[in-house]
Amino acid sequence: MSTENLTSERILEATEEVLRRYGPAKATVVDVARLLGVSHGSVYRHFRTKAALREAVTARWLRRTEVALAELTDGSPAPGPEKLRAWLLALFDSKRHKAGDDPELFATFSVLIDESSGVVEDHLAELTGQLTRIIDAGVRAGEFSADDPAEAAAAVFAATDRFHDPAHAPEWRRPTVEAEFTAVADLLLRGLRP
Amino acid sequence: MSTENLTSERILEATEEVLRRYGPAKATVVDVARLLGVSHGSVYRHFRTKAALREAVTARWLRRTEVALAELTDGSPAPGPEKLRAWLLALFDSKRHKAGDDPELFATFSVLIDESSGVVEDHLAELTGQLTRIIDAGVRAGEFSADDPAEAAAAVFAATDRFHDPAHAPEWRRPTVEAEFTAVADLLLRGLRP
Structure with missing residues (x-):
């Protein structure tokens, strides 16, 4: 070239x-x-620097998930509860595919993520930002109740940790994990009811 | 001796x-x-065998948490929502103290836990069993709504993963973690409202 x-x-x-x-x-x-x-x-x-290159490639890898989810966040006309569930499931699917389809590359990026705390913070801020927009729109439409949509988004994100945090990747292969996801999503959606 | x-x-x-x-x-x-x-x-x-001894000492270490929580589960006259919140906080406190007060022993038991899957399964079954009793009693008292208390207990346990799973121990030192716990507990309690 x-x-x-x-x-x-x-x-x-x-x-x-x-x-x-x-x-x-x-x-x-x-x-x-x-x-x-x-x-x-x-x-x-x-x-x-080599560090700058490694950070940039990690950010790019994480961005793929962000871009796919942003389409759901801002492009879908679905009602709030349906959109929120679909978003959480899409996040789970994205992380699960990254872990399961190419385990070596996933392990590689797990190492890079440990050296790039700034990149990871930006990723988490982008994801909870998207969640906040979904909850905020739902509150305005009378579909959700939340005093502070950003705080509710952070709570939903923390409560679904098991389904997106790479620390839990070994559990994502268990046959019961889908049912677990559904039970948690149901409970959280009930918690956001007006 | x-x-x-x-x-x-x-x-x-x-x-x-x-x-x-x-x-x-x-x-x-x-x-x-x-x-x-x-x-x-x-x-x-x-x-x-040496393996049997290691399993037994791991079970004993985990049992300390179970016994402390069982007092709350079966000995407290508090209303369901209050009891559930206190139980989740006591679980978080117990794990956090084990991780923070004696990090070397915590690291040791993290190794032992990886070799003792049966012991860990028993521990998780005991804890979710206690949660099921709290939720079941709350449903009978009209304080909670849940079609299946055991399933709701499993969902509450999974949704509070960040506050009891040793994989998250490094995050327990963050100054914001208490506020995060409160936000998740609030949301889950709202989800269990009748």
Whole structure:
């Protein structure tokens, strides 16, 4: 690839591929440059440090979930309770697929997430922000009752921890997990009733 | 100690002390016997294998929480919602104290818990059983609404995961965690309203 065609997005794609191949301990910026056929200096012109590159690729990985959920949050005409349930299920499905479909890459990103607390905070803020918009709209429409939609969103997010926090990934393969999710979602939706 | 005075309880106390001193990888049955001043054969007369001894000491450690909570469950005359909130807070406090007051022993038991799935299942069954009794009594008293108290108990237990699952122990030191607990408990209690 010529250096002129080198975009940040192309570098991040290659970085994810290198991480997949070599794992977080062994992957280097030189590997990324080699895969792209450019010098490592060209990579550093887009990402000034290896840490910055690792943070950016982690943010990109998390953003995929955010973008899919934002479509539900802002694009769906469903009533509040239905939208909230669908959003929580979509979050669970997104995390579960990431963990189950490509366990090695999931393990890799679990390592990267531990080094990128700022990126994770932004991700959690984006997700609870979306939840707040759903609850706020439901309160305005008389579908939900919540004194403080942001606080209610944080509580719903915390109460569904088992279904999105990577610490619980080993439990997501259990056959009962879907029923557990439904029972928790039912209870939370009852708690938001006017 | 003479072998005649050797009780299972005394062996378990000594085992906990040995685990505290040497950690789960290095602690041996010989260390336990030495601390008690008995032969290791005497220890094996009470616990037939090292694995059985480790399971028993883990069960004993978990039972302390169960016993404290059972007093609240069956001994308190408080109304259902108040009792449920106090029980969830007592569970959180118990786990938080175990993690915070003696982090090394907590880390040790986290290792033992990973080898003792049966013991952990019993512990979780005991705790959700207590929760079921609280919710069931509340339903009978017209304080709660739940089609299936056992299912509601499982949902409450799952939704408060962040406040009792050892996987979340690092988060229990955050200054906001009490407010998070209160927000989740409020929402769940609203969900159980008749």
